[in-house]
Amino acid sequence: MKELRLRRLRHPETGRVVICPMDHGVTLGPIKGLTDLELAVERVKRHVDAIVVHKGQIPVVSRQLGDHPEVAVLVHLNASVQGASSHPAKVLVAEVEEAAGLGADGVSVQLNLGCEGDADMLATVGRVTREARLLGLPVLAMTYPQPPGMSGEATDDIVHVARAAAELGADLVKVSMPLVPEEVERIVAGAGVPVVVSGGPYNDDRQAVLDGVRLAMEAGASGVALGRNVFQDADPQRSAKELYAAVHGQSRVRSFEDLDAYPIPDLPRNPF
Structure with missing residues (x-):
């Protein structure tokens, strides 16, 4: 079922895969771009493969999707x-069975290692992957090395945390976006499961973000998980389109106009 x-x-x-996380409300509150979650989903839904939200926002997402x-x-x-x-x-605030009952296609869980509480987070990932396997739900692990024990x-450290999540049963892992191709290759090779790269806080240099995404794809990443660099952009719809093109190739963009500003060649298939 999971497949x-x-x-x-x-x-x-x-x-x-292009994932747009929109789960920031618990950690950061109603930040720019997510004050109206329904509007945020409406703006990007044509140009993403998946979104991530907390359980209380499923009704909002359902209306838009x-x-x-x-x-x-x-x-x-x-x-x-x-x-x-x-x-x-991080502490558990929802259960896998709950997510399945809400109709989710999968679950995500964050793993921070190197900081206080990391042993409990390891246990959480192990529990989540076990329950998800029984219910046939894929697991995305958002992985981050943290001080004082590790460096982001x-x-x-990035590949260590990613590998730990994979060893515990995650189906794909999200990592911070390295800027050197050889580092992406090391992370992809070491993780053992498909790797998607994150964008972190909003960067108003959209071109730099896209260049980083292209670099990661060429180095073997299986996709992206970018939230703030999409929904906090001055033009979220265009940002989502350009991101989709950078990952999947411009010819596959579901859009109403050409993305001639950023000609992006088709990239070879990278299955996971």
């Missing part, structure tokens, strides 16, 4: 609040 749901995440021609059933929905299962003394330790900039 059937994984098939929804993958583009049928490229084997890659009624005419776009091809977009998969992942429910994020753990959370923390930035500014709280326990952050960045060190490739060795």
Whole structure:
């Protein structure tokens, strides 16, 4: 059953995936671009393969995706609040069975290693993957090395956390986007499961973001998981289109106008 749901995440021609996380509300509150979640989904839904939200936002997402059933929905299962003394330790706020009952196509869970509470987060990932396997749901692990024990900039630490999530049963892992092709290749090779790269905080240099995405795709990444660099852009719809083109190739963009500003060659299939 899980393979059937994984098939929804993958583009049928490229084997890659464009994920737009929109689960920031618990950690950061109603940040720019997500104050009206329904509007945010409406703006990007034509140009993403999947979105990530917390369980309470499923009704909002369902209203917007009624005419776009091809977009998969992942429910994020753990959370923390930035500014709280326990952050960045994540705690479970939803169950896999809950997500399945809501009709989700999969679940996501964050794994931070190197910080206080990381042992509990390891246990959480193990529990989530076990329950998801029994219910046939794919698991995306959002992986981040954290101080004081690890460095978010060190490739060795990035690939270590990604590999830990894979060893515990994650089907794909999200990592911070390295800027050097050889580092992406090391992470892809070391993780052992498909790797998607994240964008982090909003960068107003859209071209730099797209260049980084193209680099990651050419180095073997299986897709992206970019949220703020899409929905916080001055033109979220165009940002989503250009991101989709950078991952899948311009000829596959579902759009009403050409993306002539960023000619992007088709890239070879990278299945997962």
